[in-house]
Amino acid sequence: MEVFLQQLINGITLGSIYGLIAIGYTMVFGIIGMVNFAHGDVFMVSSFVALIAFLILTTWLGVTSVALALLIVLVVAMVFTSLINWTIERLAYRPLRGSFRLAPLISAIGMSIFLSNFVQVSQGPRNKSTPPMVQGEFVLFTKNDYGVTLSYKQLIIWGVTAVLLAAFWYLVTKTRLGRAQRACEQDQKMAALVGVDVDRTISMTFVIAAALAAVAGTMYLMYYGVVSFADGFVPGVKAFTAAVLGGIGSLPGAVIGGILIGLIETMWSAYFSIDYKDVAAFSVLVITLIFLPQGLFGRPDVEKV
Amino acid sequence: MTAEATSERSRLTGALYDAGVTALLAFGLLLPLIGFLTVTDIRNELVLTTRWPLLFALAGIAGFGRLFYALSIEPWLRQRALRPAAVTPPAWRVVLGKWFVPFAVGFVIAYPAIVLAINGLGGSVKWIDNFGIQILIYVMLGWGLNIVVGLAGLLDLGYVAFYAVGAYSYALLAKEFGFSFWILLPLAGLLSSFWGILLGFPVLRLRGDYLAIVTLAFGEIIRLVIINWVDLTGGYAGISGIPRPTFFGIPFTANEDGFAAVFGLEFSPIYRTIFLYYLILALAFLTAFVTVRLRRLPVGRAWEALREDEIACRSLGINTTNTKLTAFGMGAMFAGFAGSFFAARQGFISPDSFTFLESASILSIVVLGGMGSQIGVAIAAVVMIGGTEIMRELDFLKKIFGETFDPTQYRMLLFGFAMVLIMVLRPRGLISSRAPSVFLKQRKTIGADLVKEGHG
Structure with a gap:
């Protein structure tokens, strides 16, 4: 029971990170029908930006307040990652819109290879570990010498995720931009006819996706304290699994799918074998796609002649 | 003004x-x-x-x-x-189109001799091995994947899994039971093909991107199992000391019954390299030949029909399940051949050789070559793999940028960049025309952008 509760806490934390990345996949897939393969690497890049921003703040500018530092790091990572993703969309995906269906996917795979190798070349292949940013934890209860703890880091991740999801929810359902996004998702030509700037809306979608990935990247760095150039691929695929599990195109689905994947992974590590935890996540992806291709909250794909 | x-x-x-x-x-x-x-x-x-x-x-x-x-x-x-577009293609293109294939075939057959003539016995191993064999492996893998992606239109992102199955089949069976390369080559192909059909079966209902992601997941699962099943596969450490292929029973060793001694030559590692070169060349030609012949058979025509429009196929009574499975099985078989060759050539395999990056490279070769075009795939393999291999040779750059500059670390960076660049400039690939395999009176090649290519 104690183990279960502890893993529940860990799983939700990990799942929040996956959920934030998964939103990026699901939004982009919803609006242009493309699996944005480079999104995992955009997440990794954002983690590096956060690392550098954190080092500048603490070692050069001497910011001692951790809360302030984290807030600034978050904003800086969001701004730079958005800029990067905006440029990627502009250079690598936009010229291929309306081209045949494999072209953007191949372009995205190339971009993914480019980004991870760019970071490897520019920052070196070694793992980068930071001193712990936030320390301390609540001990919820102790039984048989096994204390169930909720660390401050985990609380911060929950809080930041919840606040950002609320802001994001407002953006998509209540604002003009969100309405334009939903319109483009349904029918781009029609949306263009009634005056929606489709190109701009798609650009904004990539910017929002990148901003959420940057939040995930910052949280990832804070939680694990270590990042390397190769850290984009596996979280990327897991987040994509989350998006598929929740029903691709569905925003609440992405978050719930993310939390489910996080839970499956931590529970699997605790009760079965830690070596095979990635196999478990990939198997979930396969099983979902075969038996429930529309996901938990998605619309079934209608086949048209 | x-x-x-x-x-x-x-x-x-x-x-x-x-x-x-x-x-x-x-x-x-x-x-x-x-x-x-x-x-x-x-x-x-x-x-x-x-x-x-x-x-x-x-x-x-x-x-x-x-x-x-x-x-x-x-x-x-x-x-x-x-400028108005030329109605008839310029003369050089006609000549090129006519003579390119015979010239290319002649060149690859004569390649070891040319290299030997230039570099002599000692300096040639590198050129035949790094450029010849390495590129030909990718040409063969590209042609194998071309059956699945280019002909049948099934996007496969986990192709390297079958390559791995072939490599590990050869390595394990050769080490444990001592079977020879020539027995294990077809066996590895068979086993890979079996896995291709096995994994193909559950995913047939999926289409397009979903299929791609499931095959990616399968590829990763197989790799993770190889990593974690240490008893069988050695995990990250891999398998070393894999028996090397022999020249019809004559090993390439410095012993008295070795190749050099039997033929009265001075011992040199170059003979094995040349033998391996012709072996992979033969395997690659086999792949190309089988593909060309298959395209004329009913199953090949069914593949291409499936790529263009799955619903129309079904309404015409084509069994789409069998058609897709044969494509998967056939593609996986050639990957298995290539895999067992790879294990035999290296003498050592580890999971590092079978990452997603490999799958992505092979797929990008197929797509960059212009899906379905065998010449295009070969050219793309030469450009992409040869291009990254040549980065190893650019030592003169050290003189410009200083001794710490290492051009090899930019290989994959440029590889990814080239993928994006070629897609943006030529989304249909390098050879982007389609020649029909069946025609009424006259064979007419059309631009690939005129082909519908429904999602399959």
């Missing part, structure tokens, strides 16, 4: 403006990762250093590149677009 001069000037200011914006954008993009470098110091703590000159140089290059593009390449492109 004439109107022309005004437009000339506004073009210049516009170009300058664009160049400024590009330089600023590049500065912003590169600021965190190029401007700052995180290094671990002696006390094992991360510290920051800055690289301002590099950052400014790169931003400057981006700006000047944009300026150059706007002033010289863009007007040239605009003029070219105005």
Whole structure:
């Protein structure tokens, strides 16, 4: 029971990170029908930006307040990652819109290879570990010498995720931009006819996706304290699994799918074998796609002649 | 001031403006990762250093590149677009189209002899091995995947899994039971093909991107199982000491019954390399030949029909399940052949050789070559793999950028960049025309953008 509760806490934390990345996949897939393969690497890049921003703040500018530092790091990572993703969309995906269906996917795979190798070349292949940013934890209860703890880091991740999801929810359902996004998702030509700037809306979608990935990247760095150039691929695929599990195109689905994947992974590590935890996540992806291709909250794909 | 001069000037200011914006954008993009470098110091703590000159140089290059593009390449492109398209292709293209394939075949057959003539016995191993064999493996894998992706239109991102199955089949069976390469080559193909059908079966209902992702997941699962099943596969350490292929029973060793001694030659590793070169060449030709013949059979025609329109196929009574499974099985078989060859050539295999990056490279070769075109796939393999291999040879760059400069670490960076660039410039691949395999009176090649290619 104690183990279960502890893993529940860990799983939700990990799942929040996956959920934030998964939103990026699901939004982009919803609006242009493309699996944005480079999104995992955009997440990794954002983690590096956060690392550098954190080092500048603490070692050069001497910011001692951790809360302030984290807030600034978050904003800086969001701004730079958005800029990067905006440029990627502009250079690598936009010229291929309306081209045949494999072209953007191949372009995205190339971009993914480019980004991870760019970071490897520019920052070196070694793992980068930071001193712990936030320390301390609540001990919820102790039984048989096994204390169930909720660390401050985990609380911060929950809080930041919840606040950002609320802001994001407002953006998509209540604002003009969100309405334009939903319109483009349904029918781009029609949306263009009634005056929606489709190109701009798609650009904004990539910017929002990148901003959420940057939040995930910052949280990832804070939680694990270590990042390397190769850290984009596996979280990327897991987040994509989350998006598929929740029903691709569905925003609440992405978050719930993310939390489910996080839970499956931590529970699997605790009760079965830690070596095979990635196999478990990939198997979930396969099983979902075969038996429930529309996901938990998605619309079934209608086949048209 | 004439109107022309005004437009000339506004073009210049516009170009300058664009160049400024590009330089600023590049500065912003590169600021965190190029401007700052995180290094671990002696006390094992991360510290920051800055690289301002590099950052400014790169931003400057981006700006000047944009300026150059706007002033010289863009007007040239605009003029070219105005010129009427030639009705008949120029003479050199006709000659090239006619003689390219015979010339290329002749060249690859004569390649070891040419290299030997230039470099002599000692210096040739590298050229035949790194360029010849390495490229031919990818040509063969590309042609194998071409059956699945190019002909049947099934997007497979986990192709490397079957390559791994072939390699591990050969390695394990050869080490445990001592079977020879020639028995295990078909057996590895068979086993891979079996896995292809097994994994193909559950995913047949999926289409397009979903299929791609499931095959990716399968590829990763197989790799993770190889890593974690240490008893069988050795895990990360891999399998070493894999028996090497023999020349019809004669090993390539320095012993008395070795190849060199039997044929009365001085011992040199080059003989094995040349033998392996012709072996993979033969396997690659086999792949190409089988594919060409299959395209004329009903099953090959069914593949291509499936690629263009799955619903139409079904309504015409084609069994789509069997058609897809044969494509999967056939593609996997050639990957198995290539895999067992790879294990035999290296003598050592580990999971590192079978990552997603390999699958992505093979797929990109197929797509960049222009899906379905075998010549295109071969050219793309030469360009992409040969291009990255040649990065190893650019030692003169060290003289320019200093001794610490290592061109090999930029290989994959340029590989990814080239993938994006080719897609943006030629989304249909290098050879982007379609020749029909069945025709009424006259074979007419059309541009691939005229082909519908439904999602399958």
